[in-house]
Each structure stands twice: as structure tokens, then as C-alpha cells.
Amino acid sequence: MAASPGSGSNDPVLLVERANRVATLTLNRPDVLNAFNDQLLADLVAALRDAERDPEIAVVIITGAGRAFCAGQDLQARREIFERGDVPHLGAGLRDRYKPMVMRIRMMEKPVIAAVNGVAAGAGCGLALSCDIRLAARGSSLSTAFARVGLACDSGMSFFLPRLVGLGRALELAFTGDAVSAEEAERIGLINHVYPADELMARARELAERLASGATRAIGLIKRDINRAIAVDLETALDYEAYQQEIAGRTADFREGVMAFVEKRQPRYTGE
Ligand code: T3D
Numbered sequence: 001m002a003a004s005p006g007s008g009s010n011d012p013v014l015l016v017e018r019a020n021r022v023a024t025l026t027l028n029r030p031d032v033l034n035a036f037n038d039q040l041l042a043d044l045v046a047a048l049r050d051a052e053r054d055p056e057i058a059v060v061i062i063t064g065a066g067r068a069f070c071a072g073q074d075l076q077a078r079r080e081i082f083e084r085g086d087v088p089h090l091g092a093g094l095r096d097r098y099k100p101m102v103m104r105i106r107m108m109e110k111p112v113i114a115a116v117n118g119v120a121a122g123a124g125c126g127l128a129l130s131c132d133i134r135l136a137a138r139g140s141s142l143s144t145a146f147a148r149v150g151l152a153c154d155s156g157m158s159f160f161l162p163r164l165v166g167l168g169r170a171l172e173l174a175f176t177g178d179a180v181s182a183e184e185a186e187r188i189g190l191i192n193h194v195y196p197a198d199e200l201m202a203r204a205r206e207l208a209e210r211l212a213s214g215a216t217r218a219i220g221l222i223k224r225d226i227n228r229a230i231a232v233d234l235e236t237a238l239d240y241e242a243y244q245q246e247i248a249g250r251t252a253d254f255r256e257g258v259m260a261f262v263e264k265r266q267p268r269y270t271g272e
Contacts (some may be wrong), residue, residue, distance in 0.1 A: 014043035015065070021058040021212040022151075022205060031064025035074040036123055038225050041097045048104040048112075058212035058271065060108070061204050062131060063115035064124075072122020072145055094154050099122060102130045102156040102172035106227055107238055110222030111211050115204040116182070116191065121145040129164065132223065134190070135204050136182040137197035142190060173201075197216025208235040215253035216271035 015026040025047050027034035034040075044062075051057045064070055081088050105112045105127075114120075114131035122145040128134050144161070146153055147176045153161075153174060162170035173180065180237050185191040211219060222242045229237035248254055252272040260267035 012043075013037070013040040014047060016047050018057065020205075020209050020246050021056060022061060022208040023047070023057045023059075024061045024205075025051075026061065026065050027070050028065040028189075030064075030068070032074060032076070033071035033119060033121075034066070034124065035069035035071045035076075036097075037074045037077060038097065040102060045097075045100045045104055048096040048101070048108065052104065052110065054110040058110055058216045059208040060110060060112045060113065061115050061201075061208055062127065063117050063201065063204070066118070068118040068124075069116045069120040069140065070116070070127055071119060072124045072126075075149065080162055090151075090154075091122055098126070098155045101127065105130045105132075106156075109223055110216070111208070111219060111223065113204055113208055116140050116142070117197070117200055119143070119179070121179075122151075123148075123155040126153075126157045126160075129160040129190075130156050133192050133207070134185075135200060135207070136185065136191045136194050136269055137200040138180045139197060141179040142182075142185050143177055143179040144174045145177045147175055205224025209238070213269065215251070215257060215267070215269045217251050217253055218248050220267075221248050 007119045011028060015028050017024040017026070018048055026043065027040060027042060027044070029035060029037070032157075035124060037045050048060065051060045078088060111133065112131045114128040116136040118137065118140050119142075120125055120128045121143045123168075125142045125144055128142065144153070144157055146157070157174065161174060164170075165173070168211045180188070180190060181185070182191055182194045188193045193203070225237075225241055225244050228240045232240070253267075256267050256269060
């Protein structure tokens with residue numbers, strides 16, 4: 001388990017574990033439900049960049065220490081701004097700290113799985129929605145939370161929420177900030193699967209290792225395809241698919257997939 005030093009505490013704010021081609025990133029500020037401070041955001045972005053560049057890593061899992069996934073921006077840090085009599089300038093912070101987090105996750109040609117082990121609120125919910133697949137523990141919940149503290153959307157919420165649950169539900173969830181239970185979130189498409197809490201990490205690792213042993217180059221291209229397709233018109237999406245499939249068709253994994261099929265055996269993928 002590798003770790004980077006946090007600020008103001010001896011505990012690392014992000015734990016990084018690498019095993020079986022899977023990097024598990026654990027947000028580690030459990031006393032404040034893993035709320036984001038600047039150090040945690042910086043460490044998370046750096047760890048995502050490292051995982052993206054590391055050829056030994058094929059899949060990333062993000063989870064939280066303790067009883068929460070992430071309660072969003074640390075509001076204590078915002079209170080300090082008001083107590084100093086300063087005016088918050090949130091736009092620059094979003095561009096400099098939250099946008100890189102979301103972009104790293106979306107642009108990385110490797111699956112990123114959110115293992116939502118407890119409450120995910122505000123930008124913590126945004127983090128979960130930015131991931132490719134969300135698994136959740138029974139008893140966990142998601143809340144947009146922003147409107148409850150007088151904020152608009154950030155961390156990709158306005159982009160991902162309507163795409164996952166449709167416009168009507170997205171607006172209701174964003175207007176109210178009401179918490180959605182893991183079970184309800186699964187029903188409306190916000191969460192992929194719900195598991196008993198003590199099974200969550202084993203299930204997340206099982207899925208991650210399965211993807212890591214698959215045709216990882218093709219999986220990376222699929223992620224690019226779908227990233228592109230959700231934000232463009234049909235014709236552009238079809239052209240982009242053709243471009244990407246040209247690349248996939250030249251991989252050793254495609255050849256192996258075809259040969260394994262016709263030879264009636266399990267494929268042995270290499271990611272090449
Ligand atoms: O500012 C910018 O840069 C713009 C970006 C904004 C992005 C955002 O994320 S804005 C939204 C911020 N998040 C929230 O509004 C959620 C705030 N938290 C809550 O509403 C509740 O804590 C939860 C619903 C998440 C969980 O409730 P509960 O009852 O299970 O726990 P709790 O007792 O409220 O929290 C436990 C502790 O965590 C508590 O500390 P204490 O009293 O034990 O010393 C609480 O203050 C602390 N905590 C929870 N969330 C945050 C937090 N501390 C700082 N910031 C938090 N976001």
C-alpha cells in the first residue's frame with residue numbers, strides 16, 4: 001500500500017494499492033466523510049495520472065475509507081473564507097482542481113470503477129458519476145447536495161446525471177439534493193449493482209480483475225467511443241466508431257479473439 005502525505009495530519013489523505021493489474025485508490029479522510037480538501041484532490045489527480053501511465057495497471061477502483069465514499073467539497077475550508085471576510089472564487093478552483101479529476105477519469109483508456117461504500121454527496125457524487133461503472137454497498141446513498149448549500153452543479157454533475165437517469169429525474173435530484181438509496185439508485189440507473197457491504201470490495205476487485213484480463217486495448221477504445229458518442233450527433237458517432245474499429249481490427253487481441261472463437265477455446269488476451 002503506497003501513500004502520499006496529507007496536510008495538517010500524519011495520515012495520508014489518499015491510499016494507493018496496486019495488485020493484479022488493479023490500482024485501488026482509497027479516499028482517506030474518514031473523520032469528515034472523505035470530504036475533498038486541496039491535498040486530497042491533488043493526490044487523487046496525481047494517482048489517476050500515474051495509473052493511466054502505468055502499463056502494469058489496467059483498471060482503477062476508487063473507494064472511501066470508513067463509513068462514507070465522499071461528502072464532496074470540505075465545507076469547513078469554505079467557512080474559513082467567509083470568516084476571513086473574503087469572497088469565494090469557486091470558478092477557478094473548479095477549473096484547476098475538479099475538472100482535472102473528472103477529465104482524468106473520463107479520458108483514461110482504462111476502466112474506472114467507483115466502489116461506493118457509503119454516502120456520496122456533492123462533488124463526491126460527481127466523482128462517482130464520472131466513473132465508468134458504479135458498484136454500491138447496501139446502505140449507501142447518493143445526493144447531488146449542491147442546491148442544499150446554495151450551489152449550482154459541478155464535478156460533471158450537469159453532464160452525467162441527465163445522461164444516466166434522464167432529464168426529469170436529473171432535474172428533480174439536482175433541485176432537491178435528496179439522497180437516493182443504493183437500491184433506488186440501481187433501479188433508476190445511477191448505480192450498476194448493489195451488494196452487501198461486506199462483499200463490495202471483493203465484487204469490485206472481481207470485476208476489475210476480469211476486465212484487466214480482457215482485451216484491454218479494445219476496452220480502452222470502447223471507452224473512447226462511448227465518451228465521444230454521448231456528446232455528438234449520430235453521424236459523427238458512427239464515423240468515430242469506424243475510425244476506432246480500424247485501430248481495434250489491427251490489434252493482436254482481435255486476431256486472438258477471432259482465432260479463439262473459431263477454435264472453440266478461451267481467448268488469451270495480451271492488451272496488444
Ligand atoms: O467550494 C467549492 O470549491 C465548490 C465545489 C463544491 C463541491 C461540493 O461538493 S458542494 C457540496 C458539499 N457537500 C455537502 O454539502 C454535503 C455535506 N455533508 C452532509 O450533508 C452530511 O454530512 C452527509 C449527508 C454527507 C452525511 O450526514 P451524516 O449525518 O451521516 O454525517 P454528519 O454527522 O453530517 O458528518 C460526519 C462528520 O463529517 C461531521 O463532523 P463532526 O461533527 O463529526 O466533527 C461533519 O461535519 C463532517 N462532514 C461531512 N461532510 C462534510 C464534513 N466536513 C466538511 N465538509 C463536508 N462536506
